[in-house]
Amino acid sequence: MEIGKKIWAIAEGYIPAWSHGPAPEFTSHEAACILNAGDKDAHVELTVYYADRDPAGPYPLLVKAKRTLHIRFNDLKDPESIPLGTSYSSVFISDVPVVLQHTRLDSRQAENGLFSTIAYSE
Amino acid sequence: MEIGKKIWAIAEGYIPAWSHGPAPEFTSHEAACILNAGDKDAHVELTVYYADRDPAGPYPLLVKAKRTLHIRFNDLKDPESIPLGTSYSSVFISDVPVVLQHTRLDSRQAENGLFSTIAYSE
Amino acid sequence: MEIGKKIWAIAEGYIPAWSHGPAPEFTSHEAACILNAGDKDAHVELTVYYADRDPAGPYPLLVKAKRTLHIRFNDLKDPESIPLGTSYSSVFISDVPVVLQHTRLDSRQAENGLFSTIAYSE
Amino acid sequence: MEIGKKIWAIAEGYIPAWSHGPAPEFTSHEAACILNAGDKDAHVELTVYYADRDPAGPYPLLVKAKRTLHIRFNDLKDPESIPLGTSYSSVFISDVPVVLQHTRLDSRQAENGLFSTIAYSE
Numbered sequence: 001m002e003i004g005k006k007i008w009a010i011a012e013g014y015i016p017a018w019s020h021g022p023a024p025e026f027t028s029h030e031a032a033c034i035l036n037a038g039d040k041d042a043h044v045e046l047t048v049y050y051a052d053r054d055p056a057g058p059y060p061l062l063v064k065a066k067r068t069l070h071i072r073f074n075d076l077k078d079p080e081s082i083p084l085g086t087s088y089s090s091v092f093i094s095d096v097p098v099v100l101q102h103t104r105l106d107s108r109q110a111e112n113g114l115f116s117t118i119a120y121s122e
Numbered sequence: 123m124e125i126g127k128k129i130w131a132i133a134e135g136y137i138p139a140w141s142h143g144p145a146p147e148f149t150s151h152e153a154a155c156i157l158n159a160g161d162k163d164a165h166v167e168l169t170v171y172y173a174d175r176d177p178a179g180p181y182p183l184l185v186k187a188k189r190t191l192h193i194r195f196n197d198l199k200d201p202e203s204i205p206l207g208t209s210y211s212s213v214f215i216s217d218v219p220v221v222l223q224h225t226r227l228d229s230r231q232a233e234n235g236l237f238s239t240i241a242y243s244e
Numbered sequence: 245m246e247i248g249k250k251i252w253a254i255a256e257g258y259i260p261a262w263s264h265g266p267a268p269e270f271t272s273h274e275a276a277c278i279l280n281a282g283d284k285d286a287h288v289e290l291t292v293y294y295a296d297r298d299p300a301g302p303y304p305l306l307v308k309a310k311r312t313l314h315i316r317f318n319d320l321k322d323p324e325s326i327p328l329g330t331s332y333s334s335v336f337i338s339d340v341p342v343v344l345q346h347t348r349l350d351s352r353q354a355e356n357g358l359f360s361t362i363a364y365s366e
Numbered sequence: 367m368e369i370g371k372k373i374w375a376i377a378e379g380y381i382p383a384w385s386h387g388p389a390p391e392f393t394s395h396e397a398a399c400i401l402n403a404g405d406k407d408a409h410v411e412l413t414v415y416y417a418d419r420d421p422a423g424p425y426p427l428l429v430k431a432k433r434t435l436h437i438r439f440n441d442l443k444d445p446e447s448i449p450l451g452t453s454y455s456s457v458f459i460s461d462v463p464v465v466l467q468h469t470r471l472d473s474r475q476a477e478n479g480l481f482s483t484i485a486y487s488e
Binding site for chain 2: 251253254255256257258291293294295296298299329331332333335346348350352353354355357358359361362363364366
């Protein structure tokens, strides 16, 4: 079944600059978890906004029908990587409805910090 | 009184693969907390979506009238268990309005990580 | 200015049963943070839902005009206290629009777990 | 593209009164992350609400077109600073649509607590 929205935004964004513990589980990271519960593949375009320069992107993402994609911002490479320790925001435009949740694992210290929130949609 | 929606989705999903501390309080887990504030029992069907295989379910859940149910994803057995250390998403369809919140306790380290967010509804 | 909604729900609820660190800052607790940005006092009725017994309440709360109230569930006494280590949910009905956010501090371990989420409104 | 709302509220607010670790990364703080994805600069007025005194503000914020602003409540100075260890709430009024997310880093202990949530909008 189709569930969700086509436009999603995450205003917080920050990949901690270092990590403790074994990779990849304990690598400091931010993730966008995207659920496509529908019958059609979702083609999603991600744009990254910064504090003091023009936006980067679009980054194309494919979320297949009836699948979830947990993409780490750390892993984005094309057209460019996101620098560590830098404030950013992100916008996702999908061609079919999806649901998006934002998670950060901060392992700069021995014991991790962790948060997650459903993103803003319209 | 009736409060909530009939369709809920959680895009993030990941049960950490190990734990520290006494069970069950400190067992790494994800929970769906479902409030049924209305006068009729809620029959909820949960479907679990994965990155690279077909969805699992439905898992039937009963949330009695004027009651709350805090169900751990770890405890789902029928039709199948959710593997640990694996990315997933979930959709809940209820026959009456409910409210749903998503919580993770990550006790892979000595000191726990913890998050919670109201899920997406429509 | 008036901002918010009159009906709010928190599906998650659990006051950890013990604490580390100096009280009251590091006492394990759950809080409902209620903003009344309007010109009229808000009279809020809180009802607490449990897994296996009838709801408790209403608990009357007063949030004065242009004020915030951060109430700890631990401090609710009348008509009855909320037991520690027990799953619950809560519903808030206000006579004027307010905004409500749910926070938990879990200090059962030496290093705290912490989460916060905007509650569900309608 | 324009995305978001013009009115945002955060009901939780509390800057922990002390910190561990190197500043500014590990200074206990609360942040409002504001995304302006549109083509026009956003002029935002922030008002801070307290438990037992009149609101403070407005604090003027500028979020340039196609930029993000991650502002720490700790850094607000004009018309007045926010006292540490004190409960507050906040309301943001923008002249163009923006998206706002609320984050706290609590480093009162050696290992940080961390949360983030999309704020309330209308």
